[in-house]
Amino acid sequence: MYLLGFVPHPNLHNSVFKLLGASMKTVTLKIDNSIYENFFWLLSHFSKQEVQILEQSDYISDDDYLRSINGMVDGIKLARAESEQQGVTLEYLDW
Numbered sequence: 001m002y003l004l005g006f007v008p009h010p011n012l013h014n015s016v017f018k019l020l021g022a023s024m025k026t027v028t029l030k031i032d033n034s035i036y037e038n039f040f041w042l043l044s045h046f047s048k049q050e051v052q053i054l055e056q057s058d059y060i061s062d063d064d065y066l067r068s069i070n071g072m073v074d075g076i077k078l079a080r081a082e083s084e085q086q087g088v089t090l091e092y093l094d095w
Helices: 036-043 062-068 072-081
Strands: 012-019 025-032 051-058
Touching: 025 036, 062 072
Parallel strands: none
Antiparallel strands: 012 025, 012 051
16 A cells, blocks of 8 residues: 655645555655645544554754754864865775
């Protein structure tokens, strides 16, 4: 069982659903605010064995997420200011 296609919109909710059955699938969706309540009404018609809501949150861009981490912006600015001579080349990285 798969849930398909929603058009991205600036005011979206980000939700993770676990679809259960013979094989388990996890799907991350962005749901437009205009259909949010109707979408969850639809999900309520499935049993807990068929669909589980694992996580629910408001959508946040990668940039906003990184900026929300204390010290991240200052760390990036410092790293940009470092001279290339202080860097490490790929052959010296321990992968």
